[in-house]
Amino acid sequence: xxxxxxxxxxxxxxxxxxxxxxxxxxxxxxxxxxxxxxxxxxxxxxxxxxxxxxxxxxxxxxxxxxxxxxxxxxxxxxxxxxxxxxxxxxxxxxxxxxxxxxxxxxxxxxxxxxxxxxxxxxxxxxxxxxxxxxxxxxxxxxxxxxxxxxxxxxxxxxxxxxxxxxxxxxxxxxxxxxxxxxxxxxxxxxxxxxxxxxxxxxxxxxxxxxxxxxxxxxxxxxxxxxxxxxxxxxxxxxxxxxxxxxxxxxxxxxxxxxxxxxxxxxxxxxxxxxxxxxxxxxxxxxxxxxxxxxxxxxxxxxxxxxxxxxxxxxxxxxxxxxxxxxxxxxxxxxxxxxxxxxxxxxxxxxxxxxxxxxxxxxxxxxxxxxxxxxxxxxxxxxxxxxxxxxxxxxxxxxxxxxxxxxxxxxxxxxxxxxxxxxxxxxxxxxxxxxxxxxxxxxxxxxxxxxxxxxxxxxxxxxxxxxxxxxxxxxxxxxxxxxxxxxxxxxxxxxxxxxxxxxxxxxxxxxxxxxxxxxxxxxx
Ligand SMILES: Cc1cc2nc3c(=O)[nH]c(=O)nc-3n(C[C@H](O)[C@H](O)[C@H](O)COP(=O)(O)OP(=O)(O)OC[C@H]3O[C@@H](n4cnc5c(N)ncnc54)[C@H](O)[C@@H]3O)c2cc1C
Numbered sequence: 001x002x003x004x005x006x007x008x009x010x011x012x013x014x015x016x017x018x019x020x021x022x023x024x025x026x027x028x029x030x031x032x033x034x035x036x037x038x039x040x041x042x043x044x045x046x047x048x049x050x051x052x053x054x055x056x057x058x059x060x061x062x063x064x065x066x067x068x069x070x071x072x073x074x075x076x077x078x079x080x081x082x083x084x085x086x087x088x089x090x091x092x093x094x095x096x097x098x099x100x101x102x103x104x105x106x107x108x109x110x111x112x113x114x115x116x117x118x119x120x121x122x123x124x125x126x127x128x129x130x131x132x133x134x135x136x137x138x139x140x141x142x143x144x145x146x147x148x149x150x151x152x153x154x155x156x157x158x159x160x161x162x163x164x165x166x167x168x169x170x171x172x173x174x175x176x177x178x179x180x181x182x183x184x185x186x187x188x189x190x191x192x193x194x195x196x197x198x199x200x201x202x203x204x205x206x207x208x209x210x211x212x213x214x215x216x217x218x219x220x221x222x223x224x225x226x227x228x229x230x231x232x233x234x235x236x237x238x239x240x241x242x243x244x245x246x247x248x249x250x251x252x253x254x255x256x257x258x259x260x261x262x263x264x265x266x267x268x269x270x271x272x273x274x275x276x277x278x279x280x281x282x283x284x285x286x287x288x289x290x291x292x293x294x295x296x297x298x299x300x301x302x303x304x305x306x307x308x309x310x311x312x313x314x315x316x317x318x319x320x321x322x323x324x325x326x327x328x329x330x331x332x333x334x335x336x337x338x339x340x341x342x343x344x345x346x347x348x349x350x351x352x353x354x355x356x357x358x359x360x361x362x363x364x365x366x367x368x369x370x371x372x373x374x375x376x377x378x379x380x381x382x383x384x385x386x387x388x389x390x391x392x393x394x395x396x397x398x399x400x401x402x403x404x405x406x407x408x409x410x411x412x413x414x415x416x417x418x419x420x421x422x423x424x425x426x427x428x429x430x431x432x433x434x435x436x437x438x439x440x441x442x443x444x445x446x447x448x449x450x451x452x453x454x455x456x457x458x459x460x461x462x463x464x465x466x467x468x469x470x471x472x473x474x475x476x477x478x479x480x481x482x483x484x485x486x487x488x489x490x491x492x493x494x495x496x497x498x499x500x501x502x503x504x505x506x507x508x509x510x511x512x513x514x515x516x517x518x519x520x521x522x523x
Contacts, residue, residue, distance in 0.1 A: 002201070004176040005208055011037045011176075012386060013377075014197060014212035016183045016226060019049035020159075020366045022218035023166035023177075024373035030175035031396055032377065032389040037210055038167075038175060039199050041182035043460045045163035047220050047293060049366065050464050051328025053245065053271055053283055056081050056089050056155035056367045060262065061269045063114055070348055071117055074367045078155055079121040081367070085162060085398040087415025091123050092156040092273065094260045095137045095149045097312065104128070104147055107262060111152045123153035137257040140314045151257075156273065158413055159366060160464035164453050165415075168399035179454055186229045186358065187211065194230065194358045203456070214385045216376060217360040220331040221291035230356055237352070237362050240290070240329040244297040245282030246305050247324040247471055248317050252279050264308050272309055278323065278471050281309050288329060295327040296511060324473045324512045331362055351379045370394070410440040414448075421448045435479040441466045446483050450490045458483045458505040473512035480505045 013029040015022045018040025026038040040046075058075040059067075081089045096111075098104040111126035127150070134149030135141060167177045180202040187196035187209060196211035217226040221240040228234055253259060258273040272281045284301040302325060310316030349364030349372050359380060364372045374391045381388045400415030411418040421444055425431045431444035449455040449465035461483045462476045463469040469476040484498040484505075 001171075001176050001178050005037065005178065005210065008035065008037070008176070009211070011035050011210060011212040013037070013214050013216065013380075014210060015039070015216045015218055016197065017047075017217070017219035017222070018044040018163070018167065018177070018179060019047045019218070019220050020045070020163060020166075020369040021220065021361050021364065021372060022216070023163055023170065024369035025216055025218055025361070025376050026170040026175050026177060027166050027173070027396075027398075028370070028373035028377050028391060028393050030170045030173035031392050034377075034386060034389065036170065036175035037212065038170065038177045039181040039183055039197070040177075040179045041202070042293060043179050043456070043464060044167050044177075044454070045160040045464055047222075048328045048331065049163050049220075050160035050470070051243070051245070051326050052159045052366050053243075053273070054156055054159050054275060054280065055092075055271070055273070056157050058114060058118065058154070059365075059367075060110065060114060060152075060154075060260070063110060063117075064262070067348070068117070070368075071114070073371055074365070075118045075121055077368045077371055080370065080394055081157070082155060084393075084396060085157070085165065085401050086403050087400045088162050088165065088398075088413055089155050089157045091153055093137070093151060093153055093257045094271075094273075095129065095134060095151050095257050096260050096262055097134055097138060097141050097149045098147050099145045101147060104150070107150045111150050114152065123155070126150060126152040137255065138259055139254050140252060141259065142312055142314060156258075156275065157366075158276075158467065160467070161413055162366075162398070164465065165399040167454065168452075169396075172399060177454075179460075180456060181208075183226065186215070186226070188230070188356065192356050194356045214380045215358055216380075217358055218376075221329045223331065223360050223362050225291065227354075227358070227360060230354070230358055237350075237360065238291075238331050240288045240292075240295075241332050242286040242288050242295055242298075242301070242327050242329055243283035244286075244301040244305065244325065244327045245280055246302065246309075246317070246322050247275075247326075248279045248281060248309075248321050249323065250274060250277060250279050252309075252313055252315060252317055252321070259312065261308065261312060266304075270305070270308050272313075276467060276471055281305055281317075285330075291329060294508070294511065295329050297325050297327045301327075302514065319514050322514050324470055325514060326470055326512055331364075349375075351376050353379060353383055357385065417448070417452070421445060424448065435466070435482055436468065436475045438475060439468060439472070441468060441479075443482065443486060446486045447490065450487060455487075456491075458487065458501045459508060461487070462505065469509060469512055473509045476512075477506045477509040480509070 012034035013036045015038040029036040058071045129149040171177050183197045183199045185198040224236045261270040352360045380386045402416040407418045425444035433443050435441040455461045480502045484501040488498040
């Protein structure tokens, strides 16, 4: 990739940011046939794109807010993702428990409207469940006063693995995709037009100055930092809104169906979704002032999630039950004025072409990343920055896509790569060793992540190629030395590098557990 960067004099499209938005744009641009470069300052999906609720959904909540257009777009994209990334996107049953007949009526009608909007793209009809059926679907739900439940279908996915697969898809279509390459400045000509960027390879310290016909700012909550490289006084386009998730043992809600609470005590939606053998519970909506790559959950957010989940479940989760906690920042497009509640800020996205020819994409959600990319490239074509070429992504398989049966459950997320990983482990039986006794991850997956998925650090492997950091932060910290040893061998790094990697990762992992001081001592 670095060689490609060094030998290319002019790119058609240069994307800053390797989250859902930037990677989607890189795939769209590369598959249209544009010479494409993507620069990510950390790892792919290090930002918000690994910290979502992991739902590919129309958004029942947006329906309640009357955002019908957004719901329709998302339902279309849900169908396309099921078709193009079948290895990562799965149908998920949700049940809304109801405790009054009024709620039963309102939610049933709302979800029937959701079915109607999905039309032929629907995943199955929403149905009313009796009290007994609801208790069967959600075995640990509070039964007192329960009238029944509404069952509906949406989709679940693995966010950071989809990001990695998008990076691979773009690269397979000749794009140059680099992680740990930070954009530090924009290159402007005497007329103020932006014609490239200055970027630093954070591993070597080397600086590059690639030029492009179109430069796209897809940096999520960091879009204003890039905009200020051009106009130091630029008004903020984005207001970060923090969302926190807690990961609990699946025994808090056994079974395969997810719990959806549409209206919590403060008017939010709360999900408790089975995910990779655990239970993912969230989220919150707290306006923050500054963008951060590693935002931390506030005590009040953790308390809110524990309390709300506890008010619906027979066994109340407490602090000590939390296996991992993670926070992400929604890059919400800020409205005029200064709304106090982030629930009220639009999830819609904007594509903004500045006079200096910098294109900025803000807002949106993971589910509609493909449509956002198409709209961005179409905007650039209309503005005559690029020669017209049609978008092909609506029927384009993402790396790993397969509908083949017979891949075991743990390996299913690798899709068409699963066989090659298993073959490598069969040739080198020592790679069948488990990374941690409580989890199915093997050393073979670590080697694969380094050789084929551009993982460069212990964190890249344990947080975003394998999801152990997000599932069980203590187990991830214990697995760090084994990962560091493989990385050092594969990348020919000295022991001191491996030791530093372990230390840095353990500090990070402590931040994914509650009460970090105690955790540091235990490690
Ligand atoms: C709590 C939460 C739950 C969510 N749940 C869902 C969900 O279930 N379903 C759904 O559809 N959507 C969901 N979303 C929304 C979705 O996650 C986001 O819309 C999406 O991930 C945003 O992607 P992005 O690429 O715009 O931003 P990011 O993922 O943050 O990517 C921006 C990237 O730009 C990089 N960058 C910044 N500055 C530079 C620079 N100078 N040089 C190079 N790179 C740079 C950053 O390192 C970062 O990786 C959720 C969001 C949150 C916060």
